[in-house]
Amino acid sequence: MHHLVTIVRPDDDSTTELLVDELWRAGAVGVEEIDRSIRAAFTDTATATSVAFRHGGRVEDVADTTGLDNWRDHAADYRAGRFHVRPPWIDPDSTGRFVDLVIDPGHAFGSGSHPTTRLMLTALAEHIGTGDRVVDLGTGSGILAIAAAQLGADVIGIDLDPAAAPAAQTNAMANGVRERVEVRIGDISDIGNDESFDVALLNVTIDIHESVAPAVQRLDVPVLIVAGILDGEQAERAARLHGQSPTERLSEDGWVALVFDRGRGDAAT
Numbered sequence: 193m194h195h196l197v198t199i200v201r202p203d204d205d206s207t208t209e210l211l212v213d214e215l216w217r218a219g220a221v222g223v224e225e226i227d228r229s230i231r232a233a234f235t236d237t238a239t240a241t242s243v244a245f246r247h248g249g250r251v252e253d254v255a256d257t258t259g260l261d262n263w264r265d266h267a268a269d270y271r272a273g274r275f276h277v278r279p280p281w282i283d284p285d286s287t288g289r290f291v292d293l294v295i296d297p298g299h300a301f302g303s304g305s306h307p308t309t310r311l312m313l314t315a316l317a318e319h320i321g322t323g324d325r326v327v328d329l330g331t332g333s334g335i336l337a338i339a340a341a342q343l344g345a346d347v348i349g350i351d352l353d354p355a356a357a358p359a360a361q362t363n364a365m366a367n368g369v370r371e372r373v374e375v376r377i378g379d380i381s382d383i384g385n386d387e388s389f390d391v392a393l394l395n396v397t398i399d400i401h402e403s404v405a406p407a408v409q410r411l412d413v414p415v416l417i418v419a420g421i422l423d424g425e426q427a428e429r430a431a432r433l434h435g436q437s438p439t440e441r442l443s444e445d446g447w448v449a450l451v452f453d454r455g456r457g458d459a460a461t
Contacts, residue, residue, distance in 0.1 A: 194233045195240035199249035201228050206422060206446070210397055211247070213306045213420075217332045218243050219355050236355060273314030275339060280366070291317075291342050294366050295335050308419040311442045311449035312395050313339055315417050319451065320345050324390040329380055329408065330400070334360025334373060336393050341369035345391070350376045350383065380407040390456065391415040398426045405433040414456045419449035 197215075202208045211230065215223050219239050220232040233254075234240040244251045269278035276290035284292045293313075316336065320326060322344030328337040331349025337360060340347045349360050357375045364373040376382070392413040394401070397420050408416065421430050427448045431438055440451035 194235060194254050195237055196252050196254050197232045197234065197240050197244045197247075197249050198252075199230045199232070199244070199247045201225060201230050209306075213308065214397065215243065216306070217330075219353070219359070239353075239355065270310065272310040273317040275313050275317065277313070277335070291339070292367075293335070293339055293342065295333060295338075295363055307444040307447040308395055308421075308449070309335060311444055311447060312336055312393060312417060312419045315419075315440065315442055315449050315451055316340055316391070316393060317343065319415050319417065319453065320391055325388065326391045326393065327383070327389045327411065327413075328393045329404065330394065330396050331356055331360050331375060334363045334375065336395065337373050337375075338364050338367050338369055340391070340393070341372035342367065346372055348374045348376060348383075348387075348389075350378060350380060352377070352379060380404050380411075383411065389413050391417065393417050395419045397421075398429060401430050401433050405435075409435060414454055416452040417449065418452075419447070421448055421450075422446055423448045 202211060212223055215232040219236060220234055222233040224231045232243065234243070240251050243249070269276060269282045271290060274291050275293045276285040277293045277295060278284065280294055316339060320340050320343045324345040326340045326345040326347045328340065328347060328349040331337050331351045334349055337347040337349035341364065354377050357377055360373065360375045361370065364370045389411060390413065392408060392411055394408060394416070401418065401421065416434060418430055418434065421427050423443055423446050427450060430450060434452060436452040438450040439453045442449045
């Protein structure tokens, strides 16, 4: 049994993209745009009900085979920086030039094919190495945490959604980095004052940036990589929220990722 949530499609294309990305992150196993509606399929009753409530949608229960397998036909592999990201049914890259990253969209929050995730993967590959300690804030499916672990980092992924833990752990196991990825369910503010990190990853919408920026600043990481924001005013607002000027900026299809790198030796003591 699946739970099908139907929501009115926003008039603005950028808002629609943000909504679709949010649905994947919430745990949708399929998302479809039909005329003026967006439909998202969930396996968890509570999640479907919560999503419908937040967006004024409706929920209906459907059989597992009711038009929900088509998303697999459209799930494709792609390359982002040093990574080849693929669902399990697509073969690894045969050139040996890319780090293989296997994410099953059916397990959690999508394959990560949204531009914001691609930008994050490209950026983190340039700033994370063996021995780094990384925190992935809002880990979801764990795709960014797993990517960091594959580069040799030890990673803590934190998320408010209880579904994130089994999703990220399953994907970490599939990629052979389960021992390098710890998943915690909770708020960013739950991270202990005695914990320190080299890099923090934050791929969330601008409203979430606004709510978590003070907690992120308290982490006092030398390198902060953020995305989930549109170019222009949102990017400028994100820089103000995090209290830094970006040292690097990546963009794709109107989306941006910002890197704030103040140097590994400049963390407060």
